[in-house]
């Protein structure tokens with residue numbers, strides 16, 4: 001099922017995937033990390049659904065939002081300190097509770113066999129991103145892996161997407177961004193790329209309202225949907 005494409009799709013030479021909420025369900029691990037940090041400050045744990053709504057802006061934003069939701073908003077110096085404390089905690093909770101979203105391996109295999117270049121562009125730190133992708137044996141599919149700290153301006157700025165496309169040697173108009181949130185749409189628009197959003201990711205706003213060219217129920221719908229749209233273009 002999809003919501004109508006808002007512009008013609010031409011065959012894509014590359015696809016950039018968001019990570020959290022798109023390729024992986026990392027919310028349980030991220031919640032465990034957040035709650036370990038909060039417990040260190042005698043604050044009560046947050047639920048996974050609360051933390052889901054805080055993911056997508058990088059680790060520092062996550063920390064800021066978690067303390068605000070706990071009724072203890074941080075000053076900028078306290079945020080810096082909490083963010084420093086979070087780094088080793090976050091690294092201990094990368095894969096234990098994290099699972100691939102449905103269809104990831106099948107869909108990456110499909111596009112790989114198709115000759116489509118692929119990359120991951122996330123606001124998660126680069127080292128953590130690489131460790132997770134290695135854990136799930138996905139790095140062989142990916143010609144570019146760009147974390148939030150690999151650029152000065154992470155998503156929703158276009159920089160990380162443009163860096164990944166540069167590494168893949170593909171122009172923005174010949175590539176597609178696939179994500180789950182407004183920062184993916186905004187980054188893709190700023191980079192001049194079409195964008196597909198998947199339902200079931202980490203957004204509080206319904207994906208239909210985020211201005212994507214297309215919305216799919218799951219990653220598994222992407223190959224057939226792309227074929228149909230390209231045939232019609």
Ligand SMILES: O=C(O)COP(=O)(O)O
Pocket residue numbers: 018019020021055056057058059121122123124125155
């Ligand atoms: O906020 C994060 O750490 C990562 O989020 P993203 O993979 O959706 O960009």
